[in-house]
Amino acid sequence: MADQQRTPSSVDAVADSYVDTLARLDPLFATEAGIPGHDHELPDLSPAGHEAYAAAAREVLRALDDAEARAGDDLDATDRVTLAAMRERVGLDVESFDAGDHLSDVNNIASPAQGLRDVIDLMPTATVADWENVAARLTALPAALDGYVETLREGVARGQVAARRQVVEVARQARELAHADESFFTSLVRGPEVDAVLDGSSACSLVRRDLEHGASDARAAYGRLAAFLTDELAAHAPERDAVGRERYARASRQFLGATIDLDEAYAWGLDNLARVVAEQEATARRIAGPGATVEDAVAALDADPARVLDGTDALRAWMQETSDGAIAALDGRHFDIPGPLRTLECRIAPTQSGGIYYTGPSDDMSRPGRMWWSVPPGVTQFSTWREKTTVFHEGVPGHHLQVGQAVFNRAALNRWRRLACWVSGHGEGWALYAERLMADLGFLEDDGDRFGMLDSQRLRAARVVFDLGVHLELPAPEEWGGGTWDADKAWAFLRANVNMDEGFQRFEWMRYLGWPGQAPSYALGQRLWEEARDSSLAADGAAGREPDLRGFHARALALGSVGLDVLRDALSS
Structure with a gap:
């Protein structure tokens, strides 16, 4: 539950003000956080826009120093965590800017090319005013992409360009968005949601016109981006996928909020993968009989009609039923879940x-937390054994409980900690921790569901080896070709350890090659979460108390998303 109401401090005032600054500089963040007033805007992605962002970060670090000096001994535990978390996060933003990381920000999943389009999924569309915002954002999209191109050109001048493989892939995505008939923007402005709101009045006709013009402008802008990437940037892009140790170390800190020994983490990744594979193989034999392989178990589970859902309506209903059941079973026993x-x-x-993903509630809780399933074209059947653990990961006790708890806890946490601080290792590590926790608590006693959880854990374990191995160009085990890791060896390795169709595997392969440090944050984050839990329960025992797992969860989630080094220090103080 939320902490008792506390009087906001000078540190909170600095943090709250910075959220307003972030919303102004990055309207995509504002929409994601449910902060009103910016849904018609897009960020300045030019070099000047990045400089303004870095200047704001430097200023807030100075303001934090001033607030701490003024507060003196009046700082409470909440303020101390805020100071540590903001200095770590914002300081790393400045470090990343100074290193020029933004100059090569091109990858297949989480670069501006995707962010400018994906934010539209989060925009409200229930009123005429909502659609006016959509039209305004579409109209602003060409300027945003022009700024992005300007930044990438500066990267060329400074010799900082993403790998050619990523440039080519994003150009392909941009061409899809530019296609007149099949573009997302075309279907957006001509879909049933538009018809349901814009009912034919003269004012609505004007909004429809603006939407059509905006969609046309957006398609053309993505066409120009595709041409730039193909005809200009690709010529300067290196063939080498590896980003090297210096860049990788910074990315690892960005995604974990912790400084780790990268070589030790790679060795742990190999050992952890072996442990998960052994457990999955043992479960496979229970499912499909003595001597059965993982592939035999997959075939047996996929052939079981009781584990198959037909159509997206059945999928959505099953997701909702599974999620609702988890909330009812966990609340009041292992977690305290606010209404x-x-x-x-x-x-x-x-x-x-x-993809399957979660979007958090808005600041005022009027927009609830949501779990989304992005179903590929032509896919009409779904296996529950594969996905039950995913519902726990994205929902409860995973992201929904974690993110929603922070948003709900406005009595204790300032806006920056509730809305703006997201650390992948904390968030994705918690969600993976939640999957294993549900197995430990008895919610995956069915061997098929447990096999699915292990399948998920195997994917995340393999990511650690893949990502660190390729980007640091570490030695590959002999069974994966020996020598030094590269993209081809990593593809064979991924194929052997990821039980998904080839299209998904290709997408993930490209993702890891282009987004260094992010994929390992799941399993490495889970490792750090489990270490924090074990330390807390051991401290309970050493003090003569009954180990209190529910209490640990309450204390940890009440902190919101912070770097994992900050989390560890806060829980041990």
């Missing part, structure tokens, strides 16, 4: 990328 968080909406996403 507003007992609602989690499960939806089929309007996109078709194949």
Whole structure:
């Protein structure tokens, strides 16, 4: 539950003000956080825009120093965590800017090319005013992409360009968005949601016109981006996928909020993968009989009609039922779930990328937390054994409980800690921790569901080896070709350890090659979460108390998303 109301401090004032600055500089963040007033805007992605962002970061670090000096001995524990978390996060933003990381920000999943389009999925569309915002954002999109191109050109001048493989892939995505008939923007402005709101009045006709013009401008802008990437940037892009140790170390800190020994983490990744594989193989034999392989178990589970869902309506209903059941079973026993968080909406996403993701509630809780399933074209059947653990990962006790708890806890946490601080290792590590926790608590006693959880854990374990191995160009085990890791060896390795169709595997392969440090943050984050839990329970025992798992969860989630080094220090103080 939320902490008792505390009087906001001078440190909170600095943090709250910085959220307003971030919303102004990055309207995509404002929409994601549910902060009103910016849904018609897009960020300045030019070099000047990045400089303004870095200047704001430097200023808030100075303001934190001043607030701490003024507060003196009046700083409470909440303020101390805020200071540590903001200095770590904002300081790393400045470090990344100074290193020029933004100059080569091109990858297949999480660069501006995707962010400018994906934010539209989060925009409200229930009123005429909502659609006016959509039209304004579409109209602003060409300027935003022009700024992005300007920044990438500066990267060329400074010799900082993404790998050619990523440039080519993003150009392909941009061409899809530019296509007049098949573009997302075309279907957006001509879809049933538009018709349901814009009912034919003269004012609505003007909005429809603006939407059509905006969609046309957006398609043309993505066409120009595709041409730039293909005809200009690709010529300067290196063939080498590896980013090297210096860049990788910075990315690892960005995604974990912790400084780790990268070589030790790679060795742990190999050992952890072996442990997960052994457990999965043992479970496979229980499913398909003595001597059965993992592939035999997959075939047996896929052939079981009781584990198959037909159509997206059945999928959505199953997601909702599974999520609702988890909330009911966990609340009051292993977690204390506030009333507003007992609602989690499960939806089929309007996109078709194949991903499953969570979006948090708005600041005022009027927009609930939502779990989205982006179903690829042509996919009509779904296996529950594969996905039950995913519902726990994205929902409760995973992202929904974690993110929603922070948003709900406005009595204790300032806006920056509730809305703006997201650390992948904390968030994705918690969600992976939640998957294993549900198995430990008895919610995956069915061998098929447990096998699915292990399948998920195997993917995340393999990511650690893949990502560190390729980007640091570490030695590959003999069974994966020996020598030094590269993209081809990593593809064979991924194929052997990821039980998904080839299209998904290709997407993930490209993702890891282009987004260094992010994929390992799941398993490495889980490792750090489990270490924090074990330390807390051991401290309970050493003090003569009954180990209190529910209490650990409450204390940890009450902190919000912070770097994992900050989390460890806060829980041990």
